[in-house]
Structure formats: structure tokens, C-alpha cells
Amino acid sequence: MDGIAVGVVGFGTVGSGVVSLLTRRADDFSRRLGLPVHLKRVADIDLARPRPVSLPPGMLTDRVADVLEDPDIQIVVELIGGTEAARELALAAIARGKHLVTANKALLALHGNEVFAAAAQAGVEVAFEGSVCGGIPIILTLRQGLAANRIEEILGILNGTCNYILSQMSLYDRPFAQALAEAQAEGFAEADPTLDISGEDTAHKLAILMALAYGARLDFDAISVEGISELDPLDLQFAREFGYVIKLLAIGRNDGERLEARVHPTLIPRDHMLANVLGAFNAVHLVGDAVGPLLLYGRGAGMLPTASAVVSDLLDLVLNLRHGVRRRVPPLGCEAALSTRRAVKPMDEVVTNYYFRFAALDRPGVLSQISGILGRHEISIGAVIQKGRQVKGAVPIVMITHEAREADVKAALKAIDALPVVSPPTVMYRIEDPHLHAAQI
Amino acid sequence: MDGIAVGVVGFGTVGSGVVSLLTRRADDFSRRLGLPVHLKRVADIDLARPRPVSLPPGMLTDRVADVLEDPDIQIVVELIGGTEAARELALAAIARGKHLVTANKALLALHGNEVFAAAAQAGVEVAFEGSVCGGIPIILTLRQGLAANRIEEILGILNGTCNYILSQMSLYDRPFAQALAEAQAEGFAEADPTLDISGEDTAHKLAILMALAYGARLDFDAISVEGISELDPLDLQFAREFGYVIKLLAIGRNDGERLEARVHPTLIPRDHMLANVLGAFNAVHLVGDAVGPLLLYGRGAGMLPTASAVVSDLLDLVLNLRHGVRRRVPPLGCEAALSTRRAVKPMDEVVTNYYFRFAALDRPGVLSQISGILGRHEISIGAVIQKGRQVKGAVPIVMITHEAREADVKAALKAIDALPVVSPPTVMYRIEDPHLHAAQI
Numbered sequence: 001m002d003g004i005a006v007g008v009v010g011f012g013t014v015g016s017g018v019v020s021l022l023t024r025r026a027d028d029f030s031r032r033l034g035l036p037v038h039l040k041r042v043a044d045i046d047l048a049r050p051r052p053v054s055l056p057p058g059m060l061t062d063r064v065a066d067v068l069e070d071p072d073i074q075i076v077v078e079l080i081g082g083t084e085a086a087r088e089l090a091l092a093a094i095a096r097g098k099h100l101v102t103a104n105k106a107l108l109a110l111h112g113n114e115v116f117a118a119a120a121q122a123g124v125e126v127a128f129e130g131s132v133c134g135g136i137p138i139i140l141t142l143r144q145g146l147a148a149n150r151i152e153e154i155l156g157i158l159n160g161t162c163n164y165i166l167s168q169m170s171l172y173d174r175p176f177a178q179a180l181a182e183a184q185a186e187g188f189a190e191a192d193p194t195l196d197i198s199g200e201d202t203a204h205k206l207a208i209l210m211a212l213a214y215g216a217r218l219d220f221d222a223i224s225v226e227g228i229s230e231l232d233p234l235d236l237q238f239a240r241e242f243g244y245v246i247k248l249l250a251i252g253r254n255d256g257e258r259l260e261a262r263v264h265p266t267l268i269p270r271d272h273m274l275a276n277v278l279g280a281f282n283a284v285h286l287v288g289d290a291v292g293p294l295l296l297y298g299r300g301a302g303m304l305p306t307a308s309a310v311v312s313d314l315l316d317l318v319l320n321l322r323h324g325v326r327r328r329v330p331p332l333g334c335e336a337a338l339s340t341r342r343a344v345k346p347m348d349e350v351v352t353n354y355y356f357r358f359a360a361l362d363r364p365g366v367l368s369q370i371s372g373i374l375g376r377h378e379i380s381i382g383a384v385i386q387k388g389r390q391v392k393g394a395v396p397i398v399m400i401t402h403e404a405r406e407a408d409v410k411a412a413l414k415a416i417d418a419l420p421v422v423s424p425p426t427v428m429y430r431i432e433d434p435h436l437h438a439a440q441i
Numbered sequence: 442m443d444g445i446a447v448g449v450v451g452f453g454t455v456g457s458g459v460v461s462l463l464t465r466r467a468d469d470f471s472r473r474l475g476l477p478v479h480l481k482r483v484a485d486i487d488l489a490r491p492r493p494v495s496l497p498p499g500m501l502t503d504r505v506a507d508v509l510e511d512p513d514i515q516i517v518v519e520l521i522g523g524t525e526a527a528r529e530l531a532l533a534a535i536a537r538g539k540h541l542v543t544a545n546k547a548l549l550a551l552h553g554n555e556v557f558a559a560a561a562q563a564g565v566e567v568a569f570e571g572s573v574c575g576g577i578p579i580i581l582t583l584r585q586g587l588a589a590n591r592i593e594e595i596l597g598i599l600n601g602t603c604n605y606i607l608s609q610m611s612l613y614d615r616p617f618a619q620a621l622a623e624a625q626a627e628g629f630a631e632a633d634p635t636l637d638i639s640g641e642d643t644a645h646k647l648a649i650l651m652a653l654a655y656g657a658r659l660d661f662d663a664i665s666v667e668g669i670s671e672l673d674p675l676d677l678q679f680a681r682e683f684g685y686v687i688k689l690l691a692i693g694r695n696d697g698e699r700l701e702a703r704v705h706p707t708l709i710p711r712d713h714m715l716a717n718v719l720g721a722f723n724a725v726h727l728v729g730d731a732v733g734p735l736l737l738y739g740r741g742a743g744m745l746p747t748a749s750a751v752v753s754d755l756l757d758l759v760l761n762l763r764h765g766v767r768r769r770v771p772p773l774g775c776e777a778a779l780s781t782r783r784a785v786k787p788m789d790e791v792v793t794n795y796y797f798r799f800a801a802l803d804r805p806g807v808l809s810q811i812s813g814i815l816g817r818h819e820i821s822i823g824a825v826i827q828k829g830r831q832v833k834g835a836v837p838i839v840m841i842t843h844e845a846r847e848a849d850v851k852a853a854l855k856a857i858d859a860l861p862v863v864s865p866p867t868v869m870y871r872i873e874d875p876h877l878h879a880a881q882i
Binding site for chain 2: 017021025028029031032033034129134135136137140141144145146147148149150215271273276288289290291292293294295296297298299302304305307308309310311312314315316319320323324325328329333334335336
């Protein structure tokens, strides 16, 4: 075998990183693999746009067919983003017997089961390390490194834009809109940041991590999602007084029978490893039944970090081709995953600790009315802060609860918000704090 | 194929963890692999010792030959520890065409090149995820996950005993001897802690990580090693005043031509991710040219965390056997590594920042004499703290230097320690602080 030919579709930021690595590190890769990897074609609809790397004449094409129909090309790298066109491309490559490398989390979250089923049918591989947390080898860790474990819990900071905004809000008491504008100015947020700040991008990634961790089909629709655009710096300050920071967390958990799958702003203790993940960095904190707690931390996006993951995937596929082995490790870790469904707990049945901020009119007996309603809904209070200062004509009462059921919390807050002495809506966030659990046992 | 038979040699703590996982998770592993893994024999010289798991009658033996001579057993798990007996066992298993899984860092640091060469000759695999940082998948990350990267730097907290002692000294101002006694009482240090506190165990692990990161033969003897037993809580306090914590770090670095390889107590900035690694936890902070900074954090030792790594290795080897592929990824990442040597910079040529604590007699002109000698040795001072309080009849003068050459530092300290106004020996530690580098550029 003289080498393996590769085609790249999508010559944007990550595509440029992949081309750059494949070009300048060709000798190192040959040495590692025992045979060369040839970048044969690069396809992009925009031929003219300036890019940080240049290609030899004739390599760049605006016809995807030049990649798909080339019989030499054994591996297609999909980097066009989006979902519909990417889905067509992925299925077309697979149908032609080509292996697929992608960094497209939206594609996998929405169409992953279809793509993986087609790949199983065709006997080809799909690799997607770049789809979650840039260059952090979290897919490899879940698919192979922790194979001996049952994963009990995943807590992830999976979106650099949100984490940058929250870090700015927390460190400099910025309002959300200003922190977003700064993130845009620094290149950490897109002109249209909806996909990031809504939590949807984080949920795409959580769907992928959970399929791997729990050996089951992707189930994006089962994930409950809340974004960060409503966050008030006031709550970051109160959280700090209780010893917490607020992060947009992806939470996956296995209670033995059902899974929890949710994305929302979350209070975590200041001394948790995830609390120190600042700026555009990403991190995943896992608990495995054997390995215990494990954290992976690094850059979650960017040209070279994501290209690092894409090219590592590519090199791994080349090793398989060289050794004549296919699907040694299937995309989701085991072949049975694609026919396995795991039930996800409805949000109403989730039991956790809560943070509430009530806007109370400054009259005697308000706290007693609020705590009375909470008590009738089986919600007990762990700590309270009541400040004299007024915010918009009301006094904030801030509480941390013991473990409570989400449905009870919703019902209690509805009743409290109907009180004449409370100015709705009450602010509610969930807390992830292992010490709070322990304290109640 | 009806399944793969495995033999375990060494039924101590980690051996019990491996037996436990292989027994209670057998169904999960079958599902993942598509075929069962059979634990066939367990060998240990001590048949009687009480253990947390029990074996079916006839499985335990005190004869290693019962494992080595069993033609069914395709994978031998070496968990006896030590070096000479482990080396003989490893070579004997390899000579019989059996694949080897080991968690023995001393074996690999001292005899790894020999073991790997024998395995290459015999065409068998050697897997050793459990040898460094317990269940943290750092070997997998370096061998496969970062294949697209040149590793620029490795900073590791690789020994839980030392990190536990340093955490206690730092958090509670304990003297070393008391922190060590506490670590022993808590089960975080052995009755004879020499291998840990001397830094030697950390150096064993660094040798393994560097061979993987730099694609070269193991070179344990080239690592410069200092332990933690001389550390004075006073220096942890002064370090704190400068914004640093002190950790026993393993440092591997590539300057493009030569490598740095050293283990010593090191000042790192309080806001560095490694500064938050407390107690018996381990962590590795890497910088790859594409991925940028990356941290992996978790439990570095213990029955189940280490068994997690050993069994994950085992499952990976079973996949290779099932798919009829051998040495798809060689032990050190590429076959060429074993014939590649990388030059290591002598300690005298290392350039870094330093922390000094001088014990000065309280007379005028002392600081000027000290700084004069430093200046004549090309060492410039970044910051100084001079306290009025006396320690053992002298006044501490504490300094942080700009970048200096180790040979110059040694010569300067020798000259300073000869001054009549200084009470030797001067305390010296090295600093890893990216901001200090940046500030000088």
C-alpha cells in the first residue's frame, strides 16, 4: 500500500487547520503510521476566500462530487457544518464505502442514529472526536479509556462562548448583554449567538457524550435545555455569598434505571474543579464506578484544537486501513448501542438542590408565608440570605434548598408568585453540590 | 471464538480490583466486546491472605507456571510489583507469545526498552495504562488521542502520596514529618515511603510519559530527581505571599532540539489548574502544538481506579484478538520509537525562574552583597520579600528571579553561602510560571 488518500469537504476555519497539520506534519505522521497520508482533494463552495493555508494547484474544488466520486479517496472529512447538507454528504460518502470523520455535533445530535446505522450497514467507520470539546480527547476516553467503567455522572462545560460570557459576568460583574458584546468583539461569540446562548449547542454535545457513556442511541429530544440569556449578575453575586459559581452545565446521570439529561445554568461549589474553568475553556467532569472522579480540561474550539481532534481521528482510521481491520471499536463503543434505548427521567421527576431569589415587598411575615408554601410542597430550606437593600422596589430573599422534586418546586413557586407580597417571577436555579447531598445522608 | 482467557499474576490490592471488575461486569464486557472474557487463573505466592473478593475453587494458584504454561491463556496481567521478578515474568509471558498488561511503572522505567523489544520480536502487545496516574487515561491520550500533536510540555502531579503531604503542609502549615505521619495514618503513604517522597516514583512515571510524548526510548537515568523531604513549611508560606503553591512536579519539555526531564518541588501560580489538585489526586497538564493546553485529573492510585485502567487495557487487547489484528498501535505509539534516542539537556543548562530563601544576619549591606553576587552571575531579581522576624537567629530574605541558567544559580549560591553574613545553606526551588516568561519577552 502506497498510502491513504483523504478528501476534505469544507475549507473554513477547522478545514484550514486540518490542511495545515496534514501538510506540515506529513513526515511525522508517516513515521507514526508506517505509511503516508495524502490529502488528495479539498472541496468548498467558496474558491476565492482568503485562507491561512494554501493548496497545490488543482487540489481545491467547488464540486463535492470530486471528493465523493474519487475512487482513491478512502476517508472523507466532513467540515461543512449545518445539518441537512452535512447529513446528505455523510450518507453519500458512507454509501460509496468511504469512512467518515466529522466534527459536526449538530449533525450527530440530530441525525447521528441514521448516520451510524448507515455506516454499520456499509461496514465503514465514523469518527467524531472533534464534535465535542475541540481537542480534548473526551470521545476516546468514553469510547475506550473508561471501557471498564459504568459512568455514573457527567458534568460538562461544553460551550466556550457561554463560559466566556459567564466568566466575564462573574469576574467583572458585567450584565449579560455587555458580556456578550465583549465575547463577540473578542471573537468568542458569533454575530448570531443563539445556538450557543440558548444551550442548544451544549445539548447537542451532551447527546453525543451520553450515547457513548450509556451505550445507547442518541436521544437529543429528551434533553431539557435552558440557556444563559436571562442570567442577572445579582444571582452570580448571591451565589458567591453561598460559596458557589454559576456555570452552564451539561448534566448526564444514571440512577441505575433511568438517565437524567439536562442543560441549564447551575450553581457549583467554588472549590469544584469545574468552578476554575474560565474563559473559552471547556471541561468534562465524569464519575465512573471504578475510576472515580475524572476531569478533562482544554480548549473547546478553534482552528488547531479542533483540527487536532479531526486529524487524530484520521490517523486512527489510517491505522485500521493499514491493518485491514474495520469497526474494531464501533462509533458508539459497541455495536449493540444503536439498538439500545435508555429512558430519560422527565424534568418534573428530577430531585436536586435549588437556589431561589424572591423579590419580596418589605412587609412583616413575608418570609413566613414563603416558607410555609415551600414546606407544604415538601421543600426544606438549607440557608437563607435576606438583604436590607432594595432592588427595583423589592427586597431580595435568597435561599438554598435541601433536595426537592422539580414538580414540587414548580408548584410552590407558582403559589408563591401569586402572593400579593411577592413580585414575580421568582428566580430559580439548580445546584450541583456533592457536599449538600452528603450533608443530608 | 468462544472467548478470551486471561491470567492474573499478583492478587494484591490492584489484583483484587481487576478480579472484582472482571467478575461482576462480565455481562457488560461481553456485550461491549461481542465475546466473553474469562478469568482463568490467578497466581499469587500468598494463598491464605484475606482479600475483598473470592475466587471459584481451583482458580487461585501459587505457581506462576500455571498461568504461563496454560495454552488457553492469551493475555497475562502482571500485578506483582517490584522490578526483577516482574521483569522475568514479563519476558517469560512474552516469550510464550502471550500479550501483557501491566501497571508496573518501575518495571517499565527500568526495563521497559527490553520488555518492549522482546514484545516487538514476539509480535505481542504490551499495555500499561495503569502504570501512570491510576485510572486517568493519560497513556491512551498520548498514544492515540494527541497523535496529531507535537507535545511541547508535560507538567505532572504523578504521586498521590507526595501531593497529599504537600496539601496538608500547605493547608494546615504542618511540618513535613507530621504531614507524612498523617498520610501514613490515612493510608496515603506506605510504612517505608522512600520511593514516593524521594521523587523516584514520579520519575518512573515521567520516563514513561516522555517516551510516549516524544516517540523515543525510555530514558529514566537522564531524569534529574529531587524529593520533598527537605521542604520547610516556611517556604510554602513565602511562596504563597508571592502568589504560588509548591507541588512536586514532573517536568518534560521539548525545546525543539533537546528535552528537559526533571522532577523537583516547584512553585506554580495559585491560579494554575495544577495548583487546585489537592490531596491524593493526580493530574497531568500538557501543551500540544495543535491542541494547546490540556489537563487530565483524577485518582492516581487505589484498588478500583488502577483496576479501571488495567481492565480497559485488557478489553482493548481482546478487541484486537477478536479482530485478528496485532500491534495496531505499538506500546510507545510507533514502532520507530524503540530505536529513537532523544538527547536530554543536562540540569546545569536548564534555564528557568528561581525562588531563593537566604538566611541573612541582620546587618547593613547584606542585600547589596547578595544581589551583587547574583548580578555577576547574570541572575536578575524579579521580586524580594525581607521580613523583620528572625528565624533561627537570622532574617529570611526571599527572592524570585528572572530566567537564569542553573549552572549560574549553583555558582552564585555557592559564593553567597560563603559570605560571613549569610547562614547556609540557601534554600532554592524552581518556578514554572508562564506569566513570568511572558513578562520578560
